Amino acid sequence: MPTLRQQLFRIKPVPRQKEDVETDLKRTIGLFSLTMVGVGSTIGTGIFFILSESVPVAGPAVIWSFVIAGAVAGLAVICYAELAGSVPVSGSSYSYAYATLGELPAMGVAACLLLEYGVAGAAVAVGWSQYVNQLLFNLFGFQIPHALAYAPEEGGIVNLPAILLLAMCCFLLVRGTGESIVVNAIMVCLKIGVLIFFICVGVTGWDSNNFADFAPFGISGVVAGSGLIFFSYVGMDAVATAGDETKNPKKTMPRALIAALIIVTSVYVLVAVAALSAQPWEKFDGQTAGLSAILENIVGSQWPGTVVAAGAVISIFSVTLVSIYGQSRILFTMAGDGMMPKLFREVNPRTLTPVKGTIVVSAVIAVLAGFIPLNFLAEMTSIGTLVAFVVVSLAVIILRVREPNLERGFKVPFYPVLPVVSIIGCFWIISSLQIITIVVFIIWTAFILGLYFIFGRKSSVLGKQLAEAGPTNPESARTDSTGGAK
Template identity: 40%
Template sequence: MWRVKPLDAIIATAEKKSLHRSLGPFQLTMLGIGAIIGTGIFVLTAEAAQKAGPGMIAAFIIAGFVCAVAALCYAEMAAMVPVSGSAYTYSYAVMGEMLAWMVGWALILEYAVAAGAVSVGWSGYVVGLIENALHIDIPNALVRGPMDGGLVNLPAALIATLVTLLLVLGTTESATVNAILVAIKVTALSVFIFLAVPVMKMENFTPFAPLGFGGISAAAASIFFAYVGFDAVSTAAEETRNPQRNMPIGLIGSLGICTIFYILVASGVIGTVGAQPVLGADGAALRPGSPELSAACAQLGDAKVVCSKEALAWTLRSIGWPQVGNLIGLAAGLALPSVILMMMYGQTRIFFVMSRDGLLPPVLSKVHPKFKTPHVVTLITGVFVALFAAFFPVGLLADISNSGTLFAFAMVAITVLVLRRTDPNRRRPFKTPAVAIVAPLAAIGCIYLFFSLPKETQIMFVVWAAIGLVVYFLYGFRHSHIAKGVVEVPELSPDAPPESVPPMPGAPPPGSH
């Protein structure tokens, strides 16, 4: 179970059973922004306000910093190992098969549950738009899950199903649609910033941390969900032209653009309508997504942003821009499916690569003869995402997803450090700067945020990990291609000259740090 798959064999395997390389740097950055900007800022703003009040600005900065150092580690691995599989593939090459399986299992938790969370966020905005624009009241029983004051979230299940069908049609088509939706989403956030920031009132920022630093940490652990899309970008390495140059551009560029948007939008919400949490009778903040908070919000009516399922649209309506608020709701309704698309895209590619390595049944790595996409695993994933979306609240899904993400990110940071020591001469088109500082910071930051998640979420992650170990030893341990001695290696002549790869613009010369 500690057997590793050599990096050369990983790349050779990908070349023999590969996906079509069709994504360029612009498409990749758009995929990154499409995956990152979404439920985190459109929906989880209310969740963060309930946990930290105005201190959610600090929460965005903390989560963004942890993601930035993790992104630098990801960029090195993604450029050096340009194949599908993300953290799973990197761990397989360095940390051994069992830990790689655990990372892949955690990524399943990350992507599938995250896609469900975004579907619920989409439902909140679309239902709010319909109710406000058409002045009709849709019963909560049909648009909220059982924990959130309803029975089933039908719109969320519907959008998850539609995105599944789009993904089956193919990567290039998906990426083209995504680029259009990203433009709509960025425009909507820009309009929000333009209207909200100039009318901010500084008194709304006090008290800045009503629940102390613990509240800010809890909000950072939840709002981390707002940044995780860059990880999905790395799973597209195998479908990217010139990945050695384009992967770092897509990863770091999209993360930087999104962080600026987040801080400005959060400031606009706090400064205009306030962001103080709803407290229970004992003076403690009620948990987001809980029946208690739903009941308290029902009594308060439409009085607090923390009670809203469509925080940005609600804010604009509250400050005198009802029609623009409706347009924000429309933009979210059009654009959030791009985030669902990227989360499910990442999920299916993880399954695809694990199946290609023999750790999951071979049927999961079947590629459709016409569409050239892993259609079987895409359809299976879509069913589960629709079920998550139908029955669970957005905050719970986001926290569960984060637990898997944080584990995977920490493993990538450790992998970069180990590989620098065990294979120092391997060509690295992108090198993590100050790796002895950045990689440990990434790992420690991920561990810190994991333990800031709710205790129930931590327990659920441990249970999921235990189930994963059972599955591994029942199937993957025996069916692994490495276990059977099936290791594909590149067919190169011993005296063939090494391939030269052009350096990134502005990159330091070889051998420098």
Template identity: 45%
Template sequence: MQLVEDTAQKQAAAPAPTGIGTRIKRCKPVERLVDETGQGQGGSLRRSMGLAQLTMISIGATLGTGIFVVLGEAVPVAGPAVILAFVIAGITALFSALAYAELAGMIPASGSAYSYSYATMGELVAWVCGWCLMLTYGVSVAAVAVGWGEYINQLLFLVTGISLPEGLTQPPGAEGGIINIPAAVVVVLAMAALLVGIRESAWLNSVMVVIKLGVLVMFVAIAITAVQDGNFAPFMPLGMAGVSAAGATLFFSYIGFDAASTAGEEAKNPQRDLPRAIMLSMIIVTALYCLVAFAAVGAVPWGIFGETEATLAQILTEVTGTPIWSVVFAAGAVIAIASVVLVVLYGQTRILFAMSRDGLIPKIFSKVDANGTPRWNTIIITAFIAVLAALVPLGHLADATSIGTLFAFALVNVAVLVLRRNRPELPRNFRVPFAPLTPVLGVLSCAYLMLSMGVATWVTFGLWLAAGLVIYFGYSMRNSRLEAEATAAPAEQRP
């Protein structure tokens, strides 16, 4: 009889199970997200960056392989109107940048779009967003590292006339490929910089950004001396359809400004400086892209871009008649791409830090050392990315990063709309102008570009999402901090 009574009492005291629908839709209030910054279970990140460093992080992640290689792909489609295509792509990216600016100032958390989704659309959507960002950042670092290896090889050939053997610069599956050592090396070098500390890493990134800005300004200054009016005619040879197609391609040259938002917990004054850094970087990058495009298509006939693999370095050689400026430019490209690897790897570790603090991935990713650096987080993710860059042909996986990025951008725009409706009283240092129109346009533009992707890319993305859902329902939902708190709370305090 006593056993029956004890069992009944335990059942009465045991928490009533919460429905799965409630569990996947639970949100973290904005106030809590803000309060938790600097309160990681394994220590806190250090606030050491001002507006200049945050702007450099945003520029460092954005200004990379895009302008150095994508121009040659876009000019044959748009002709001299590639300048207009850059403007269109910039305006499209601006919709999402404005949304990031508003939310980064309100929620200065390391999780970026993941944290914004957690505050507005619930845990499952936040997990999917974070899972997409893992793909975007992780594979992007690997892909950029592969590009860095190609530029290193090009620079070596320009200086010495010798190229590295294909067996050491290509992954298995590529012609003659065994292992891509340069790609792995640059990832490890970026890890070493991050392990020293964020202040030193931010300083190093700032130096590299200044160098690559200087190299691109050098290109404009030299190429503009050879600009001829005749090279701009016809301005739009393939019509507006060609400009639109080029704009879709060039949109991905603007991806990267979100990296500044991952520094929310290491900014001295995030509410003020994060929105400014995002918008300032967008202005600088857009202006520089248009100047480079103007100088490039004005210096040589646009048809050359379709007939040969015309690069900015080759244009400098043709304009000056000497290869010395090509060598300087190639060296600048090596530095430019290295800064992208550094900053994007940094952003990856900070998103994982936020997800780990919430219990959605193991706690080791949110432990920090005495320097305020998530050491094991950085080491683990570097090892994974270095192997990916060295041994795996990226193929459609690299294309799927574009969908992952666009999906995250769309969620950030939705988050602005949700908070404007549900929490209009929250202080906003920066407000998206013309809302709700601007965020809606942001969502629609992201959806349009996602739908323009190929079937193979969608299949890869779908498989990645399926794997993420298995992990969420098998591990993350059960280990979430919100789940633990709901289980520990008295039954009458739970919904």
């Protein structure tokens, strides 16, 4: 009989299969589509409002804040790339933690991911409602009634547009992953086009004097701005949730992660430069719909703001789509391990997608989006991602030591310096978060770990396989990427 410690820290063996890892899902995602998943889940509401929060803190030097935040996220993404090429399965950092730290830590990481995707999905859906109202007003001169566009705490009854958005995303995902990925790729291209449009129009109002007082608050302001901007990089790990549906995952996933990071960081820096060149940094404080306002001031007309508002609507739709997708695939993987009810593992034989799990996830996020205000949801988004980034960086080090001969499609350069720096950078940003955010995160994690002790520890597929194998033949319990015995 294994001890409690052996149960809590049992490790799921790393899958040895290559590109043909067995999966119940259909492999339909190629390099371009997977890169668009990463870009689509990252470029969301953040870039459309973050300048009004970060520029007053850092001044024009916010450009360096974007670079620093991108570097911290980039270090974690590079670590993701190595693990994605070594453990090419769905589940993101949950699967990586299970293969390196053990079952209980994996459940703690799962709490981070469920928080990240669930709360972020609800937050961006609430933001979508506001941009829809702005677009309707610009185009037709009317808005959705306040009672049907805001949560009760904001003076409304229900945020109906947010719920409708989640219903549309759920419908797409239920129809099939292939169709959803195509729609996401189209939306990502459109919103990048809108941001490029902003950059091109923005630089026509270039005034070098706006950069004269480049760093009014010194290095401390640049660092503080980076902490705020990190929210704009949340979602990059969505690529790592698609391992079971990616073609040639060992090579495709690392390439898609790095390509998405390069695209996102380049777009962010160029948008920041264009915005600051056209407007003095002092005017960003408290500015709503900042990108739209800047273009309207340059052109002297409302139509550029309408274009940007349309881009925001498209942008947030794609982020919500990927949030539901990532959440349902993490639960799919956990159910295969016995950590969640079998409901989340059931796959529709026609569409080859986890229909029931997708519907449950969409319904829960819809409740959050419909009745909880945006400010509370947004505060909880970053911490789950940061903790997951720490685990991924740590997992790279552990796997290098434990399995040095494991086939890797990509290796982190300058090992172990980069993983260590990644961990330090993530903890640095966590230290800048509000205390209430950290407290709520701890309570949520304790709740998920409580579910593990009540349900997961006893129903663990790995635990049952180890018990059947016996102490003399633990290798016979080696599992494949779907949670089944080899």
